[in-house]
Amino acid sequence: MAARFEYRQAQEIAAAFKKHGVRYLFIGKSGAILLGFPDTTQDADLFVEKTPENGRAIASALLELGFPLTPEHRQEIERGKDFVQLRYGPFDLDLVFAPDGIETFAEAEKRALVVEGMPVCHIDDIIRSKEATGRVKDLESLPRLRAFRDWWAKQRGGVIQLPLDRSPHLQ
Amino acid sequence: MLPKKERTLQEEEPFTEWIRDFEAAARRSVEERMRYAFIRTYKPVLDDEPYRSFDTMADYRRWCEETLPSWLGYGRSL
Numbered sequence: 402m403a404a405r406f407e408y409r410q411a412q413e414i415a416a417a418f419k420k421h422g423v424r425y426l427f428i429g430k431s432g433a434i435l436l437g438f439p440d441t442t443q444d445a446d447l448f449v450e451k452t453p454e455n456g457r458a459i460a461s462a463l464l465e466l467g468f469p470l471t472p473e474h475r476q477e478i479e480r481g482k483d484f485v486q487l488r489y490g491p492f493d494l495d496l497v498f499a500p501d502g503i504e505t506f507a508e509a510e511k512r513a514l515v516v517e518g519m520p521v522c523h524i525d526d527i528i529r530s531k532e533a534t535g536r537v538k539d540l541e542s543l544p545r546l547r548a549f550r551d552w553w554a555k556q557r558g559g560v561i562q563l564p565l566d567r568s569p570h571l572q
Numbered sequence: 573m574l575p576k577k578e579r580t581l582q583e584e585e586p587f588t589e590w591i592r593d594f595e596a597a598a599r600r601s602v603e604e605r606m607r608y609a610f611i612r613t614y615k616p617v618l619d620d621e622p623y624r625s626f627d628t629m630a631d632y633r634r635w636c637e638e639t640l641p642s643w644l645g646y647g648r649s650l
Contacts, residue, residue: 405612408603434609439597441611474623482625484632489622499629517602534633538645545590552594 406431406445406492413466414445415518421462424450426513427521428500428530430542435516436524438549440542444493448522450506451481451498459496467491502526502533524550616641 411427418425427435429446449459456479463478464470468490470478478485478496485496503509503526512523522530528546531539597605617640626632636646643650 403612406606406610408606411606431610434605435602437594437597437605439593439605439609441609443611443613443615471623474625477625482627483629484626486618486624487622488619488624493619497629501629535648536633536636536646537648537650541645548587548590549594552591556598 403488403490403492405443410492411435411445411519412517414447414462415520417462417465418458419518421458421465423458423462424455424506424510425459425520426506426509427519428497428527429495430527432521433524433527433546433549435519435521436514436527437553438524438546440545444495446495446497448497448500448503448506448509450510451483453479453481456481463487463490463494468494500530500533502529502531524553615644618644618646 417423426432426448427445428448430438430440430442431445434440434442449455460470460475460478464475468487481498483497483499485498487494487496503522509522509526510520512526514521514523524546528543528550531543531546600608626635637648640646
């Protein structure tokens with residue numbers, strides 16, 4: 402079992418993915434936590450664009466981060482599955498190529514925010530994806546997430562589309 | 573059923589507590605928030621394989637429903 406995910410590792414993802422030109426966004430509860438949502442979670446979820454080019458970049462970045470991808474796993478990531486769960490690296494990581502409730506990566510990327518160099522899905526997209534899964538654990542977290550969304554928007558003067566890297570409040 | 577005034581106070585209490593949590597989190601650095609947020613516990617079945625992949629999210633959801641213990645919350649009902 403990998404150690405718990407840390408800030409340092411999130412920064413390592415950001416650096417390696419930037420180096421290899423990976424198009425990705427933190428999503429799920431890990432994304433909400435980066436935006437300031439106080440809660441607990443176990444692993445990092447990344448929404449990654451599903452293209453062969455991005456798949457190749459992801460595989461290269463993961464190898465650099467210490468994930469021992471086999472040739473078969475590398476091929477699958479390059480080909481683009483909808484969901485890949487990695488439990489054999491320096492930390493646990495879920496790659497989501499087609500999250501429920503979000504139409505395309507490009508649309509989510511337009512609304513995305515950047516927190517200390519880490520691109521994160523907009524809180525509305527995180528909520529939409531959790532609403533769409535219908536899973537018990539997601540439905541249970543939704544009331545608090547929605548309350549956070551409203552509070553978060555209020556802190557930003559009601560403006561919720563302003564990218565975080567342009568907002569001094571939650572840097 | 574609770575009187576209206578009492579009911580409102582009881583319903584508002586968790587929300588007020590959440591706001592206090594949000595404000596407290598906003599005062600912490602991202603690094604500190606992550607230190608409190610990421611935990612590690614063993615999840616049966618889910619953590620037993622080093623690598624899994626699914627062609628579609630529907631396949632993944634079905635696998636969760638059929639394979640994981642319901643109390644983990646990955647299904648649509650407990």
